[in-house]
Amino acid sequence: MTMQSVAPRAKRILMVGAPGAGKGTQADAIAKQFGITHIASGDILRRHIAEATTIGRTVEDLVNKGELVPDAVIMDMLRKPVLAAADTGGYVLDGFPRTVEQAEAAYRTAGNLGVGVQIAVHLEVPEEELIRRMLARARGADDTEDVIRHRIKVYEEKTRPLLEYYAQRELLVQVNGARPVAEVTWSIVVQLQRAFKRPATQAGAHAGPHAGTARPATTSDSDKAVA
Numbered sequence: 001m002t003m004q005s006v007a008p009r010a011k012r013i014l015m016v017g018a019p020g021a022g023k024g025t026q027a028d029a030i031a032k033q034f035g036i037t038h039i040a041s042g043d044i045l046r047r048h049i050a051e052a053t054t055i056g057r058t059v060e061d062l063v064n065k066g067e068l069v070p071d072a073v074i075m076d077m078l079r080k081p082v083l084a085a086a087d088t089g090g091y092v093l094d095g096f097p098r099t100v101e102q103a104e105a106a107y108r109t110a111g112n113l114g115v116g117v118q119i120a121v122h123l124e125v126p127e128e129e130l131i132r133r134m135l136a137r138a139r140g141a142d143d144t145e146d147v148i149r150h151r152i153k154v155y156e157e158k159t160r161p162l163l164e165y166y167a168q169r170e171l172l173v174q175v176n177g178a179r180p181v182a183e184v185t186w187s188i189v190v191q192l193q194r195a196f197k198r199p200a201t202q203a204g205a206h207a208g209p210h211a212g213t214a215r216p217a218t219t220s221d222s223d224k225a226v227a
């Protein structure tokens with residue numbers, strides 16, 4: 001890929017998917033591929049909990065129960081790493097936004113930063129596969145079967161509506177995440193490369209609820225449309 005083929009703006013990629021969908025693994029691969037920063041809200045929260053910081057003590061109970069932590073905590077916590085990453089090429093956010101309210105706030109921040117291309121990647125994985133994966137990796141107090149099922153329910157109620165939000169406003173890339181890791185990565189990278197080559201308005205650079213010229217676009221794996 002030549003430099004000319006990539007929009008010379010910060011890239012802003014948002015990973016959307018249920019717990020266990022592979023957001024972290026794929027975000028890592030995407031960050032390496034495009035030379036941008038991987039920022040994972042759940043990892044930062046777990047670090048705060050492990051270090052018993054003020055944020056950690058505030059959120060521990062909610063995280064352990066599989067509930068979302070308050071938007072204000074998340075926005076404050078992410079501001080610094082997002083600003084730093086925006087200055088160095090961009091970022092792939094994993095675990096944020098998780099609600100339409102968070103997406104709206106993030107959109108305003110991105111606009112203020114002059115951040116260019118914004119693309120949401122949706123990893124679709126069937127529920128039973130999510131539960132199987134989560135039990136296999138059992139990471140901590142939020143990984144018992146009851147909590148896992150609750151986290152998936154929270155995702156369906158609070159986060160899935162984001163897909164419609166992004167499909168309406170910006171570019172949404174749909175990916176079948178129930179395949180081997182490398183295949184999923186390949187599928188995402190190919191679609192992102194295609195999206196980065198588009199003129200800015202079509203890639204979502206100026207897309208938004210009030211952007212009259214932007215044309216929302218949705219792309220998906222050729223083998224399985226999950227929209």
Ligand code: AMP
Pocket residue numbers: 019041042043045062063064066067068069070074094095096097098102142151
């Ligand atoms: P994750 O590792 O992304 O699955 O996140 C683990 C937990 O951290 C979630 O179950 C929530 O309790 C909390 N969390 C992570 N990101 C967010 C967010 N953007 N908004 C609210 N809570 C979050």
